[in-house]
Amino acid sequence: MDDFRTSELGAFLRARREQLPPAEPSEGAPPSRRRTPGTRRSEVAARAKISVEWYTRLEQGRGGHPSTQVLDTICDALQLQPGEREHAFLLAYGSGGVLYEDLSASAQSHLQRLVDQLAPWPAYIKSPSWDVLVWNTPAARVLTDYAALAPAERNVLRILFLHADSRRRIKDWEGEAKRTVATFRTELVRWGDRSARATTLIRELTQASEEFRTIWKLNEVGQLGEGEKTLLLHDGTFATMRYESLSLDAYRGLGLVTYTPDQP
Template identity: 55%
Template sequence: MPDPATNQLGAFLRSRREQLRPVNDTGRRRTAGLRRAEVAARASISVEWYTRIEQGRGGRPSRQVLDAIGTALELREDEREHAFVLAFGTPATADPFGGGSQLERTQRVLDNLMPWPAYLKSPTWDILAWNPASRRFLTDYPSIPASDRNVLRILFTDRTTRERIEDWHEEAKLTVATFRLEQARWNVSSASVDDLVRTLRDESPEFAAIWDLNEVGHLGQGIKRLRVGPSEEESVSLHYESMSVDALPGAGLVVYAPVGPRDEHLLDRAIREDP
């Protein structure tokens, strides 16, 4: 029998199985919770296969099978995520953004960060939510069709954004490198990402050249300089920080803050002057 210390997935599944009671439980069962055969039947797999998974024999299950087991064991979202991390090192790829309640709570956080620009991006870097300062100073997100409201698309196809970013090419290289790293980290494999990369390769020769470098990097924090006027003296230096959101695996909360008093003044002026 494998050591429970090295069979963490099996030990976790067994603990969840033993917490469940069958619908018609009379209290006379000698085993705690559901039997393995009952879990297997719920998950539409053989009892032999489920037994091997729980005992840590025969390799890890596929994502589809583990998802079915999670449903059979009535796992909560945090429990399901934990099972996937134990099995694969990454959370489940199921879309955690389907419900609106968490986004509504995050929107309140974004609004309370005013007057600093802040937005929320998905694992595929679609812009999900933003505060008024972000819309006024970074990008007018409502004016962009939802299907195009993506960090990479804006960076490579929006002329205004490109003209405002100092050292645009270096910024673009690091952004693409970070995107590639995060797709692997969160095991994102979706048609939307493939379509995004294919479209950007067709629309932007610069994106194609940078993508083909196959570089990875980290854009989690740093300084970004954005022009607010025609001269270099009218550039704002902003410290940015990208933070994870536990309730939304793979999402990033990106916040910008002025580096110094002069930058704070220019940022405030730009936000107030924007209609």
Template identity: 50%
Template sequence: MPENTLGAFLRSRRERLDPADVGLPALIRRRTPGLRREEVAHRAKLSVEWYTRLEQGRGGPPSAQVLDSVAGALLLSRTEREHLFLLAHGQRPEAPHIDADRIDPRFRRALDGFAPGPAYIKTAAWDVIAWNRAARLILSDYEARAPEDRNILKILFLEPATRGQLAEWELEAGRIVSTFRRELTRWGATERAEKLVEQLRVRSSDFARMWGAHDVGTLGEGVKHLAHPIAGDLAMWYSSYVIDDEPGLGLVLYTPETDDDARRMQRLLDR
């Protein structure tokens, strides 16, 4: 008989909780450690029978809403919540919406300390939510944009000037669209991302063509060639990274490809 890994995980998280942590009296005599099933069910707003069946591995797979309720009732960390979804559904939970106001200050300090190259943090929908000064001066003035317009796909496909600034626009756009599709599949298609796709398909025939190809890829590493209006032609090596414990967030760093690129970028920052 296959092991009930979901039930075993839920039971272990239930039994490790101190009743006092969830506001329950600590003086009640308990035969087993942790919370009772009925207490978890009450906290998750589920019937005791339903939660018991979930722990025992009976019934169909729970909905994402139910898993979220159970995760909250058990005070699961982000990592534990992701593990719960993987056990129940075989995939991660949908990435939460994160805006610029909710970025950890440590990330901002790390971005500001990365010089002279651009650095930014993006969501799975490719919204730029934090950046350093070099990113603002070299890539795009994100501060001057409304929050809903700080989106790399919008800038890439809906602003004609961008096409003239990128020497390999077609290649770069295709790579970004294929990575965007992969990240949406990995983290879940948020309502904002779905609306973004529909908007881009209507307004950009290039995006509609690339999206219709169903290519899946990863941004990885490479060289961006940019015709900057002040600094001139720049070549920058970019690298992308996933941020641990921050579902859907990615860090993208740019470094000058040559010493000459570094000098021109530094002159721009010194202005």
């Protein structure tokens, strides 16, 4: 396992441990003082039947390559949910395949036809690092006028954290911010995106946005999936829409996001 994955796995396990409530003290035992939140490393190691020393090195990025069986027991000990467990295994063992680099003219044209055919409902296609690559006219009208932005700025996270208008236009901005960052982290690992553009995005958002920096440190994972979002429209009214996020098998790592009315 390379140094990057080792470090990221250790940070993720530590974050999940610190979110796990500490074990209840046994009856009659004196209360203990804790210097850090959550469950102790010794408690996790005992549940996973591994040494505290080795588990400590693993969290510190010095533990080497855990076997699938050992990692499975650690996930059990940390009470990880299915998505979190998948994330831990992807951090440990990586993701195969090659991501797209740049869309060819024919691919761009094909994907543009795809989102155009979904009108009158907003739709766009994004990369694992949430660059908006293709969008239709309703998306530009309801979500963001992507054509008015420089290509490097057509990124959902940049818009969400660096454009002040997004806080006004998204009713539950805080919830949307946490959900988007959790999905972003998951997709970078799932698709093995270690591109310079993804690294630069994380660095610049960390430097420019205190909100992003705080949420990123939580080391949470998730997926966009489907749900509802309430947006302020240009006429001053709010509209609640259902969104769906779908993977495009023909374009590894790309995702289609669509919006439809909440009520038929």
